[in-house]
Amino acid sequence: MSEQTDPARPHRGTSGDRVSMAAVAGRAGVSGQTVSRVVNGSPRVDPATRERVERAMAELGYRPHRAARALRTGRSQTIGLVVTTLATVGNSRMLQATAEAAAERGYALTLVTAAAGVADAFERLAEQGVDGAIVLNEASALVPAAQRPLGLRLVVVDAPAEAGLVVVHSDHAGGAAAATRRLLDLGHRTVHHLAGPAESFAAAERERGWRETLRAADAEQPAVVRGDWSSEAGHAAGAALAGASAVFCANDQMALGLLRALADAGRRVPDDVAVIGFDDVPDAANYRPPLTTIRQDFEALAQRAVELLVGEIEGSAVAAASVVPASLVERASAR
Structure with a gap:
């Protein structure tokens, strides 16, 4: 007696523990190539189809295989975050906001401290195969003088505009x-x-x-x-x-x-x-x-930094500098 497949249950791949791309394609009613394009963030998918594929992924519990995708695309889908300290409120809030912004775009986050210098932090990130890095606040002042590995894409938070650097900061x-x-x-x-x-x-x-x-x-x-x-x-x-x-x-x-x-x-x-x-x-x-x-607005600052870095990684045109507005909040200490 053949086993009947319940369409409401997740389909499993041949390994028994991963949902296959073919199962997603079948659920969404599209080709495997279309699913691959959605997984890899290709713009060559119309919004309605992308939404249908993403819904099928969610229903089936599909998780892209990061290592296999890295072999196909040449990207690790990982970005680095360089800090000198997490003791300050701004840095700790930026860590949280950056991790969330990266996850929304399908990127993992690797944190390194610049205790031995920014150049050392860059080398460690390059060894881990990150696609790019965001440098925060106090560490940003050290970037212009630091040697960085060839091809490491950077976005620098809270730094003056410098030739060859993409920077973002609050106003x-x-x-x-x-x-x-x-x-x-x-x-x-x-x-x-x-x-x-x-x-x-x-x-x-x-x-x-x-x-x-x-x-x-x-x-x-x-x-x-x-x-x-x-x-x-x-x-x-x-x-x-x-x-x-x-x-x-x-x-x-x-x-x-x-x-x-x-x-x-x-x-x-x-x-x-x-x-x-x-x-x-x-x-x-x-x-x-x-x-x-x-x-x-730390969330907007992190979103913009990740957006700029992902644009650098994926070959989109990005602005050299971006400023995020800051606003007055009136309370009782100044009346």
């Missing part, structure tokens, strides 16, 4: 300008700035936006107080900023420390001192008082 200067204008509009004669590290592109851009906005308003430009992104640095800066009436902090973590320092000094926020941060970390709404801040 740090625009966000800083919006924060500074908001504080001036509240009637403050000037705005003090708790800045990030001098070597950071993001910190430099935020300082530039703050400085240019004060200059345009013909307002005094106070001396910058510099920190290292940590809440401890924000607290330590409290003594230097206790006499300010308005402070723009280069990130929310330093703003948190500053809020505590101001409270310790008997200065009320926002009655005595208005404070605005940058990033809009998930806890910012629960600071005391809730923090007015500039929202960085």
